[in-house]
Amino acid sequence: MAARSQYEELARQLSAVGAVKRGLARTLPAECPAGSAAVLALLMRHGEMRISRLAELLDVDMSVTSRHVAHVAERGWIERSPDPADKRSRILRLTPEGRDVLSDLNRRTTEMFAHNLSDWSDDEVGQLNTLLARLRDSFVCRGPGGCAPGKHSGDCRSRPVGSDHDNDVHTRTPV
Numbered sequence: 001m002a003a004r005s006q007y008e009e010l011a012r013q014l015s016a017v018g019a020v021k022r023g024l025a026r027t028l029p030a031e032c033p034a035g036s037a038a039v040l041a042l043l044m045r046h047g048e049m050r051i052s053r054l055a056e057l058l059d060v061d062m063s064v065t066s067r068h069v070a071h072v073a074e075r076g077w078i079e080r081s082p083d084p085a086d087k088r089s090r091i092l093r094l095t096p097e098g099r100d101v102l103s104d105l106n107r108r109t110t111e112m113f114a115h116n117l118s119d120w121s122d123d124e125v126g127q128l129n130t131l132l133a134r135l136r137d138s139f140v141c142r143g144p145g146g147c148a149p150g151k152h153s154g155d156c157r158s159r160p161v162g163s164d165h166d167n168d169v170h171t172r173t174p175v
Contacts, residue, residue: 023116027108031075032101035068040077040094040102048093050083077101 025034032040035058042057043049049057055065069092072078077098083089094102117125 023112024109027112028105032105033071035064036072036077037102037105039065039068039072040098040105043078043092043094044099044102048091050089051092052089054092072098075101 028034028037038058039054042054046053046057051065051069052062054069055062058065058068069078069080073080075097076095078092079095080090080092083091120128
């Protein structure tokens with residue numbers, strides 16, 4: 001187990017990640033703020049879904065989700081159609097235009113990282129990816145029925161989508 005000072009430094013470093021998040025936000029076009037980008041990314045990753053499911057994935061209030069959905073729907077990036085199982089509900093799905101926007105956002109994000117990390121080696125970027133995934137897993141897997149500290153087996157990833165421990169469910173990042 002690391003020394004307490006190591007955890008304190010980790011907390012400081014993670015707080016400073018705000019600069020990276022602000023850099024990512026600056027790459028987004030004005031017509032596609034981060035919330036809209038998150039909606040598109042989740043629909044691409046998980047496929048069509050109800051707005052209630054999207055709110056769970058975004059980990060935000062239904063009213064906030066509704067505003068994001070209205071924004072992307074007005075631009076034609078998603079479509080809302082009646083849910084055959086419940087006509088009161090709507091199913092959200094990406095349109096070809098939404099896929100194009102998401103592709104552009106991915107390109108912008110990739111270019112931003114490539115520019116800002118140009119002095120990093122492939123191994124260093126790979127290590128960062130590995131360690132960030134491990135950090136995420138360490139938080140996702142804790143709790144009732146989760147993996148024991150230091151014993152991540154990957155079993156938590158096989159839980160049903162939408163469980164509290166699904167490592168790929170929640171997102172606050174655009175892509």
